[in-house]
Amino acid sequence: MDIALFEQYESNVRGYIRSFPTIFDTATSATMVDVDGKRYIDFFGGAGSLNYGHNHPLVNQALINYIQRNGVGNALDKATMAKHDFIESFQNTILKPRKLDYKIQFVGPTGTNGVETALKLARKMKQRSNVIAFTNAYHGHTLGALAVTGNEFYHDDYYGVPLNVNKLPFDHYFDQDFDSMDMLRHYLQDGSSGYDLPAAIIVESIQGEGGINVASVEWLQKLAELCKDFDILLIMDDIQVGNGRTGDFFSFERAGIKPDIVTLSKSIGTGLPMSIVLMKPEVDVWEPGEHTGTFRGNSHAFVAGTAALTLWKNEDFSTSIRAKGTQVEGEFNKIKAQYPEWISDVRGLGMIWGLESKVAGFCAEVSHQAFERGLLMETAGADNHVLKFLAPLVISESELSEGFEILQAAIAATVAKYIEEKL
Numbered sequence: 050m051d052i053a054l055f056e057q058y059e060s061n062v063r064g065y066i067r068s069f070p071t072i073f074d075t076a077t078s079a080t081m082v083d084v085d086g087k088r089y090i091d092f093f094g095g096a097g098s099l100n101y102g103h104n105h106p107l108v109n110q111a112l113i114n115y116i117q118r119n120g121v122g123n124a125l126d127k128a129t130m131a132k133h134d135f136i137e138s139f140q141n142t143i144l145k146p147r148k149l150d151y152k153i154q155f156v157g158p159t160g161t162n163g164v165e166t167a168l169k170l171a172r173k174m175k176q177r178s179n180v181i182a183f184t185n186a187y188h189g190h191t192l193g194a195l196a197v198t199g200n201e202f203y204h205d206d207y208y209g210v211p212l213n214v215n216k217l218p219f220d221h222y223f224d225q226d227f228d229s230m231d232m233l234r235h236y237l238q239d240g241s242s243g244y245d246l247p248a249a250i251i252v253e254s255i256q257g258e259g260g261i262n263v264a265s266v267e268w269l270q271k272l273a274e275l276c277k278d279f280d281i282l283l284i285m286d287d288i289q290v291g292n293g294r295t296g297d298f299f300s301f302e303r304a305g306i307k308p309d310i311v312t313l314s315k316s317i318g319t320g321l322p323m324s325i326v327l328m329k330p331e332v333d334v335w336e337p338g339e340h341t342g343t344f345r346g347n348s349h350a351f352v353a354g355t356a357a358l359t360l361w362k363n364e365d366f367s368t369s370i371r372a373k374g375t376q377v378e379g380e381f382n383k384i385k386a387q388y389p390e391w392i393s394d395v396r397g398l399g400m401i402w403g404l405e406s407k408v409a410g411f412c413a414e415v416s417h418q419a420f421e422r423g424l425l426m427e428t429a430g431a432d433n434h435v436l437k438f439l440a441p442l443v444i445s446e447s448e449l450s451e452g453f454e455i456l457q458a459a460i461a462a463t464v465a466k467y468i469e470e471k472l
């Protein structure tokens with residue numbers, strides 16, 4: 050077995066295999082092991098799809114039981130016990146305690162399918178085609194989702210021109226005091242601003258891929274208010290930072306807002322393919338079967354997701370996420386204080402954190418040095434200028450401290466390398 054097989058036969062488009070060039074074989078909690086038995090602490094967390102860690106015992110046992118009793122596998126969108134139990138637990142454990150009244154649409158299995166659906170639904174409901182999205186936004190790679198994604202690396206006009214989208218600065222996009230919500234309100238009140246009234250505004254409350262940009266509570270509240278005032282639907286893309294990443298189940302809970310549409314994917318199925326769109330009942334304007342597809346709901350993902358939702362039955366999980374998050378923030382601030390010339394910012398919330406460097410290539414080199422030493426950590430941001438912490442929320446104390454020891458060593462090695470190369 051050899052990594053060369055992937056180079057020979059797998060498309061050039063392969064990505065993460067290039068950052069982490071080994072063949073992984075087994076994994077538990079926040080530790081992955083490759084075919085040579087080398088351990089890696091996982092600060093990458095499947096890009097947010099492994100909030101409950103690798104092979105969580107509750108999830109594994111539920112899946113084993115389901116398969117052993119020949120539970121239905123693929124059922125398209127027929128009713129199954131697996132789907133019944135998922136809907137029931139999601140309503141009872143997540144939505145009702147938060148006084149959120151949403152209907153659930155099961156869509157194709159990845160996040161971008163959810164975004165595509167949300168945009169289509171909003172446009173249909175409001176009978177308007179324009180949508181507003183933000184700088185540094187990341188919403189996926191199907192054409193509608195790409196049109197609301199910022200990073201030019203993913204765009205090309207020959208994929209189709211991203212019509213009907215206006216881009217606005219995200220919160221704190223400019224260093225100086227500038228509020229894009231004030232600007233938008235002004236634009237929408239001015240009939241000659243050139244801004245068409247949008248059907249929807251799509252936003253991440255924390256931009257993950259865009260570089261760990263945390264929107265303030267005030268900005269999110271202003272956004273929600275503006276949507277209400279102008280009859281615009283607010284779509285919250287919680288695909289990366291929902292499912293407990295911030296300490297709350299939904300990332301927008303901290304702002305006390307109730308978006309009209311919410312997209313969830315990644316960890317909702319504990320990393321098995323599953324994507325859902327939540328919509329206020331009055332937004333559910335679909336005709337039966339109007340937006341369809343073969344893989345709308347995967348039975349094994351329902352079973353796995355239902356098992357994981359039991360962790361939300363009381364406050365303990367949230368409390369542990371917040372405590373670990375505070376520890377990570379402390380470690381990151383320590384690193385910034387230690388390397389002021391190399392690290393320019395620390396930002397995040399809960400269990401998503403970023404270390405920003407303005408030194409070209411620095412974060413990619415740290416990621417490489419970390420991998421060599423047994424730590425998986427990716428970069429984010431338009432110029433890969435942010436080192437991103439997105440470990441499973443269930444990471445243990447010992448995995449966390451082992452990971453931070455490796456990170457320290459990787460940063461020291463990177464700094465030494467830069468200094469040596471300059472000399």
Ligand SMILES: Cc1ncc(COP(=O)(O)O)c(C=O)c1O
Pocket residue numbers: 096159160161162164187188189190253257258286287288289290314315
């Ligand atoms: C906020 C957000 N939306 C949408 C997506 C797209 O999800 P997927 O890669 O499953 O299509 C991602 C993926 O990283 C994401 O972070």
